[in-house]
Amino acid sequence: MPQPTTPVPQNFDEYCAQKAAPAGSSAYYALRQAPMARQPYLTALFALRRELxxxxxxxxDPTIGRTKLAWWQKETAALAAGQPTHPVSHALAAHCGDIEAEAPMLRTLVAGFEMDLDQARYLDFANLTRYIERVGGAFAGAIARATAREPRHADAWAGALGNGLMLAQFVQDLGNDARYGRIYLPIDELQRYGVTAAEIINRKYGSAFSELMRFQTNRARETLQAAQAGIPATERATQRTLRAQTAMALALLDEIERDNFQVLHQRIALTPIRKLWIAWRAARKR
Structure with a gap:
């Protein structure tokens, strides 16, 4: 099976940084809060998620998507076996002390993104949660383990952070996702608020849409706040990247709400200087 077409630089870390964390992005500022020694590994994890x-x-073309994802399934298995071929895989192998131990996370992450090829709508929140936990929660667990004092216990509290970050991303990217035919808002919740998928795709605003988005925003905010409070006191200082991500996501949700949820025709984002300040402050808050 052919490998996805990617430039193969001599510096794997540089490739990962360009892929996952270009200057000015939220990932860029979140990753800069991590201990210097762990930044290359964390950046490689972010790059893998971006590749998928x-x-x-x-x-x-779904057929091409399945072909490429099947290649990544083989590549992540080869990575866990110590035989990487892709620049991101080489970076992960070089910077992870025990990449074989991360094999379950790799499989879960790929399986999560595979769901995007199988469905573009979710009947209810319970079904959507399966996707969120694989793509968001499992990934956050890997980020947490990279710097945690007790990596074995990280999944117990980090998964909720990843889930909350995904919910916030759904709010921010609703318009862009809809242009690609994907709506990560449960069908029963659209029906509850009297909003149709066609209205979202056609960028139609209204009071019903605002109330729907207020509900989505509040759920994302409450999930993030509860998850942040759930970080053990002994791990708060070790989780600067996730805490920075959480703070930026919360600030963004506030910004979106102030703009009356005008996310269908534009992608609302924080300015780089705000991201820098929020990430720096959050990472150092006790």
Missing amino acids: EETVKDTS
Whole structure:
């Protein structure tokens, strides 16, 4: 099976940084809060997630998407076995002390993105949660383990952070996702608020849409706040990247709400200087 077309630089870390955390992005500022020694590994994790996301979301032909994802399934298995071939895989192998131990996370992450090839709508929140936990929660667990004092216990509290970050991303990216035919808002919740998928795709605003988005925003905010409070006191200082991500996501949700949820025709984002300040402050808050 052919490998996805990617430039193969001599510096794997540089490739990962360009893929996952270009200057000015939220990931860029979140990763800069991590201990210097762990930044290359964390950046490689972010790059892997971005590769998988592009594989399924930026491909208009589902057949091509499945072909590429099948390649990544083989590549992540080869990575866990110590035989990487892709730049991101090489970076992960070089910077992870025990990449074989992360094999379950790799499988879960790929399986999560595979769901994007199988469905573009979710009947209810319980079904959507399966996707969120694989793509968001499992990934956050890997980020947490990279710097945690007790990596074995990280999944117990980090997964909720990843889930909350995904919910916030759904709010921010609703318009862009809809243009690709994906709506990560449960069908029963659309019906509850009297909003149709066609209205979202056609960028139609209204009071019903505002109330729907207020509910989505509040759920994302409450999930993030509860998850942040659930970080053990002994781990708060070790989780600067996740805490920075959480703070930026909360600030963004506030910004979106102030703009009356005008997310269908534009992607509302924080300015780089705000991201820098929020991430720096959150990472150092006790």
